Amino acid sequence: MLGKLADLAQAATIDLPLPLSKPLDWEGLKAALPSALAEALDDPRIRVAINGALLPNKAKLQAGAGDEIALLPPVSGG
């Protein structure tokens, strides 16, 4: 979590338990996060990267074991 999302999460990184049967999707990710953070994530200005690569559409997230998901709020400007 970057920027103020880290404050909402009260942590810079969170380890998530993975469901065994299938990859983690966007709804699954939100369900696994603290609710204050999960609510903020649908803001269209928030981008998501997986293993350092930006997702064109975060709703199509598919993450597996060991993947790093970065939640990126709008950058701060000047």
Place this chain on the structure above:
Amino acid sequence: MLGKLADLAQAATIDLPLPLSKPLDWEGLKAALPSALAEALDDPRIRVAINGALLPNKAKLQAGAGDEIALLPPVSGG
């Protein structure tokens, strides 16, 4: 004379004899200068200063004894 006007005059400064009876005017100035220089002076881009002050209209020049007349070609740019 500044810039290439000094080349036309073959000098950076020229002392001019003044007519006794009246101040030197624009036609009188041109008549007193080398012809190659005089011909160049009507170019509207050439400005004239007297004692360091630019003249709004060089054709209205009135110079007396001891006055410094500066003939200023277009500046060179970048």
Place this chain on the structure above:
Amino acid sequence: MRDIRLLDQMFLPGLLIGPFTQANKGLGGVCTFVGEVRYDEGVEALELTHYEPLTLPGMHALADRAFERFTLMGLLMVHRVGQMRPGEPIVCVSAAALHRRDAIDAVDFCMDHLKSAAWFWKREKRATQNGESEWHWIEPREQDHSDLARWES
């Protein structure tokens, strides 16, 4: 000469710009912008967070675009991360070119993009009424977006 860096320690812009200028022999002009942490009322420190896998590659991509868009001989782009105090430099962009318009416009272009389209998050440590201090995230400003829109043609 291309020099793109993220630094987590205080730097002296003069020590970067001298060698950069020397390295671009034959330049016609060099334009440099240095941004510093302002002494804003009550601000004790500024912290810049970055995201390693995106931030430096993003600066390199920005440099690529500047080299495509302007006729440049060299580009220096150095950005701080971490905690800084008022008066410390945050960013230094320097562009060397044969002609001044390319050098000035390239610096303007890079600064607008670094300020509003690069992966940095900023927060300020501000004094509170009770004598303590608190961190506050800085939000994007409208001005930054309009600055950026100037280049979309």
Place this chain on the structure above:
Amino acid sequence: MRDIRLLDQMFLPGLLIGPFTQANKGLGGVCTFVGEVRYDEGVEALELTHYEPLTLPGMHALADRAFERFTLMGLLMVHRVGQMRPGEPIVCVSAAALHRRDAIDAVDFCMDHLKSAAWFWKREKRATQNGESEWHWIEPREQDHSDLARWES
């Protein structure tokens, strides 16, 4: 801090910019442009002539306009006259401001005016075919006038 000078000797921009930046405590950004004599094919030297009663007062008037037009904390404007060799600095303009747009635009504005509306005449010493060299006056360029026209609004 305002520092406007005509110099007839070689200068080192770094020695001007450091103290200028230091003198403007609390600045948000400082933009600097340094122009140097280019290594153009066959050019051995450049000479800048000025007209004492107009040139420096003209630079001061330009600085006045820059302070009116932009929100500046400081402005440094240094221009060489006399003979220079390729690689030597001709001009250094530096503007300090709270915000980057003022600093960058003020430098851009001053440079455009210094280049095409200030009282300087330039000639180049160029090698000729027979191994000697000749002085040639430099005429105004169309580009300089269009650069200047950007500010007439």
